[in-house]
Amino acid sequence: MQIVGYMILLVFYLCYFIKMFQQRKQGIQTDHMGKGKQGIQKKIEIMMKGTTIATFIIEILSIYLNTMTFPLIIRIMGIFLGIIGDIVFIASVLTMKDSWRAGVSYEEKTDLITNGIYQISRNPAFLGFDLIYLGMCLMFFNTILLIISLLAMMMFHLQIKYVEEPFLKQEFKEQYLQYYQQVNCYIGKRTGFK
Template sequence: MSILQISAIIILILFYGAYLTKLIVQKRKGIQTTQLGIGSKSKKTLLVEKLLKFTSFVIVPIELISILLDTNSFLSEKVRISGIVLAAVGSLVFIIAMVTMRDSWRAGIPAEDNTQMVTSGIYRISRNPAFLGFDLTYIGYYLAFDNLPLLLISLFAVTLMHLQILEEEKYLANRFGTKYLEYKKNVGRYLKIVPF
């Protein structure tokens, strides 16, 4: 097994391990972290969330198989290493976002939970750092282990993440009103320098 493969597996374990740890910690506190596709939401929101949930499960074995088979011969070694670095940065961004949100973090729009609006830490430079982290990780894995199934599932996942952000923005505007709208003006959807 190459250093690239070992690095990718370690990043994969850290990324999904952090997510599972958050699930367990919040469950012990009586918090249902995963709220994708449940609750009374619009049909569009439920569809996006159900597809996102399904894709989140499907992408893991595709990433793992891509790493283990390592059939990449198209991209240069520099691009592949850059992909691993990008995946590592994405994982770090995701973990920092989760930790910063504390018990207000959810996967999906909370059906009934009374969460707090978080604008500190990494949320000062990105309104959606967890989604940014996912996107960077998925793109990084594709660059490192380029193959058609990984490309297709990564593009689909990134698209669904963006659609989920759009649904969450509606929810946050309704939930937090002017406070969220002011925050939205000052911090970009993905990065502060990109305010769209």
């Protein structure tokens, strides 16, 4: 179980850092968390960055200590959630191509991506994070891991609501509003819209 937990995290973070390195080689700054922002947006991005780092540390410790609370079947469900989270995150990064960023950049021009996995989720990268965090909680449950994971997931949602969506509405106007009305925040298409 520990090896599987480490592998899920390894795949996820390899994807994250390889993409960041590839973009850096092309002169693209990927990490914009807390940069060029003020007020609540800056606070959200800094807190989001802090909680994701803390979650990673607690996940590694939980795997190392092999904290086991749930029965095997629940832990296996956690494995599947973690693997699905990896797949969703990788699909989101590949689909975004060079428009992928960690945080919002007001200076760099990016494209509004609505194809691939973005046809069924406006935020598949955050969905991938959430699935991995939930999977780790099921596999290596402990109270500290649960609390920090929920806090990180809450910060992702605040990032979407107060940083990314306002930026996308301002940047892409009607194109984003149509997309927003057709595709749910995390998963699924909305019905009843033409």
